[in-house]
Amino acid sequence: MLVQLIRFFRGYVDFTASGKFPERFLNITSRYGINLWNAKPSKHSINASMYISDYRKIRLAAKKSGVKTRINAKHGLPFFVNKYKPRIGIPIGAAAGIILIIVLSNFIWSVSVTGAQTVSETKIKQVLSENGVKTGGYKNNLDVQKIERDTMLEIDEIGWMSVNLTGNIASIEIKEKAQKPKIDSSATPCNVKAKCDGVITDIKVKKGNVQVKKGSGVAKGDLLVSGIIETKMNTLQYVRANAEVFADVVYKKDSSIKSEYEYTFLSSEKTERNRVFLLWLEFPCSMSFSSYEKSVFSETSQNVICNDVVLPLGLKTSTQSDLKSVEKKLAKSDAEKIFINDLLLYEAFEKPKSKVVSRKININKTGDEFHCETDYIFNENIAYSEDFSVTD
Amino acid sequence: MQKNKDKHNLGGYAPFGLDMGGMPTIEMLGNRRITLEGSTGILLYESDNIKINTNKMVVSFCGRGLCVRCISCSCVEIEGFVTQIEFLC
Numbered sequence: 001m002l003v004q005l006i007r008f009f010r011g012y013v014d015f016t017a018s019g020k021f022p023e024r025f026l027n028i029t030s031r032y033g034i035n036l037w038n039a040k041p042s043k044h045s046i047n048a049s050m051y052i053s054d055y056r057k058i059r060l061a062a063k064k065s066g067v068k069t070r071i072n073a074k075h076g077l078p079f080f081v082n083k084y085k086p087r088i089g090i091p092i093g094a095a096a097g098i099i100l101i102i103v104l105s106n107f108i109w110s111v112s113v114t115g116a117q118t119v120s121e122t123k124i125k126q127v128l129s130e131n132g133v134k135t136g137g138y139k140n141n142l143d144v145q146k147i148e149r150d151t152m153l154e155i156d157e158i159g160w161m162s163v164n165l166t167g168n169i170a171s172i173e174i175k176e177k178a179q180k181p182k183i184d185s186s187a188t189p190c191n192v193k194a195k196c197d198g199v200i201t202d203i204k205v206k207k208g209n210v211q212v213k214k215g216s217g218v219a220k221g222d223l224l225v226s227g228i229i230e231t232k233m234n235t236l237q238y239v240r241a242n243a244e245v246f247a248d249v250v251y252k253k254d255s256s257i258k259s260e261y262e263y264t265f266l267s268s269e270k271t272e273r274n275r276v277f278l279l280w281l282e283f284p285c286s287m288s289f290s291s292y293e294k295s296v297f298s299e300t301s302q303n304v305i306c307n308d309v310v311l312p313l314g315l316k317t318s319t320q321s322d323l324k325s326v327e328k329k330l331a332k333s334d335a336e337k338i339f340i341n342d343l344l345l346y347e348a349f350e351k352p353k354s355k356v357v358s359r360k361i362n363i364n365k366t367g368d369e370f371h372c373e374t375d376y377i378f379n380e381n382i383a384y385s386e387d388f389s390v391t392d
Numbered sequence: 393m394q395k396n397k398d399k400h401n402l403g404g405y406a407p408f409g410l411d412m413g414g415m416p417t418i419e420m421l422g423n424r425r426i427t428l429e430g431s432t433g434i435l436l437y438e439s440d441n442i443k444i445n446t447n448k449m450v451v452s453f454c455g456r457g458l459c460v461r462c463i464s465c466s467c468v469e470i471e472g473f474v475t476q477i478e479f480l481c
Contacts, residue, residue: 027433030463039460041437 011052011076014038018045019067028061052078107279108137108170110309115174119157124174127154133163133170135312136279169309189238190387192225194218198247198382208241218247224383238390245383248357251376255342256369259330266296269322277301279312294323335370336363343374354380414447423474425461426453431468434460443480444468452478 017025022045029036029050034057039048045067050058055071062069084090111133113121128134131147144163152158159177163170192208199217203210208225212218227241269292274285298321303314330338339361347356357377364371416430428444428451435450436443437460443452458472 023434023437026437026460026463030465033465035464037462039437039463041439041459046437 007051008076011074011078012049013052013055013071013075014047014049014073015055015069015071016045016047017062017065017067017069019065020044021065022046022067025061025065025067028065029058032057032061034058034061047072052076104279105168106138106140107168108133108135108139108165109168109279109312111135111170111172112310113172113174115176117176119155119174119176124151124155124158124172127151128163128170128172133172139165139168139170186240186387188240188387189227189390190240190385191223191227192241192243192245192383193386194220194222194224194245194247194382195384196220196249196382198249200245200247201379202244202246204244204246206242207239208243210243212245218382227388241385243383244381246379247382248377248379249382251378253343253346253374253376254372255339255374256371257330257335257338259335259365259368259370261328261330262325263328264294264323264325267322267324271320273318273320275316275318277312277314277316282316285315292320292322294325295320296323297321330370332363332365332370335372336361339363339370339372339374342372351378351380354378416444416446416449416451418451418477420474423455424471426470426474428468428470429466431466434463434468439472442470448481450480452476452480454478 034054036048036050039046113124131150132142147163148161157176158174160175162173197219200212200214208227209229210225211223224245225241225243227239229237229239231237271288271290273288275282276285299318301316304311357379360375362373416428419427430446431444433445435445439458441454442458443450453474454476455472455474461471462469
């Protein structure tokens with residue numbers, strides 16, 4: 001196998017040496033130190049093989065032995081290269097391809113994170129990127145153990161992680177820590193007080209001495225549940241009072257919008273510019289020089305996926321959209337819709353744990369503005385804990 | 393045990409310590425492959441007969457499908473079905 005490989009790389013010819021004394025030809029070539037193999041005799045001739053470099057030297061041996069040599073077949077790389085010499089682009093392309101593969105195999109092509117449930121994948125990738133594990137990062141000088149250690153120190157929620165570099169793919173496996181439940185271990189006694197004015201509707205006491213009743217009105221800072229309990233032995237015991245006290249609380253919300261305003265919207269005119277990207281390299285595919293007075297940019301990226309692996313090869317499209325503005329007058333019905341939407345957002349995001357008991361909306365127009373006054377009654381937990389000193 | 397030792401002893405000389413006087417060394421692999429060392433040239437090369445000249449004699453190999461597998465200045469390797477070897481002094 002090895003001999004055949006050497007023969008292939010050096011190049012060899014099958015030839016026929018015909019004449020009166022082909023044996024003499026064999027003797028002379030062997031005396032010159034020329035390697036010859038597969039010598040098969042036939043009538044007044046010999047068929048044999050020899051290296052192309054040796055074949056150029058046998059002219060004298062052929063002359064001395066009185067034989068004529070004729071090449072039957074040519075084998076090996078030198079003949080192959082010679083055949084494609086006029087097409088120089090093919091070997092150059094092949095060499096460039098091999099170099100490209102060697103160079104690109106030194107970089108990370110794809111980073112995948114598995115096992116992240118509560119921790120954001122983006123955050124993990126960001127920390128890994130700071131440590132060198134990123135698409136297009138040089139992978140040969142990565143200290144995997146140090147990266148794992150640093151990432152676990154940076155993100156506290158990770159209990160175990162493994163960075164696996166398989167070829168050009170970095171696959172990160174993560175196990176999250178089981179979070180400890182928050183336990184109030186404070187030994188300081190406390191009272192439960194009201195954080196705002198309201199009428200009590202429900203009391204759920206876990207610990208402490210209740211000071212109020214259902215239906216009673218309380219002001220901000222009033223004591224709701226005391227942390228001082230009288231025992232059966234007529235002694236005082238100081239505890240951490242714990243309770244949920246629900247009350248109807250009145251809120252007022254004012255908002256206003258202008259009746260005449262500038263409405264800005266995206267027009268149908270837009271310009272798209274495409275770029276093909278590979279790792280950190282980007283090549284523009286389309287050019288456009290149109291510009292708009294007011295515009296917004298958006299960018300989308302589509303990667304090539306091969307065998308569930310996201311490759312760092314794809315198309316980036318940046319879109320510049322024209323913005324147009326028009327003066328608009330607002331009708332009262334439209335203003336009402338806007339105010340209602342605004343109030344729904346307020347209830348959903350600012351009072352997520354409160355229940356709406358009543359809502360009264362009053363919309364007025366004064367000058368060039370619409371005013372909205374809303375009277376709310378929310379049913380919510382008004383209890384908060386306040387520590388107290390035993391010595392006081 | 394002593395008898396066995398005497399079997400390989402050729403008149404008190406070790407077989408590889410003999411002065412062969414430029415005699416050819418022939419190594420055979422059955423009758424299919426023969427390596428001859430001490431060749432000074434091929435005299436006849438045919439598929440049924442190969443004659444090789446050495447310093448002291450001519451060695452003739454007869455058989456079928458004989459061919460020189462490899463040749464150098466002092467060594468010849470013959471392959472084929474060898475039926476007869478002759479030493480022509």
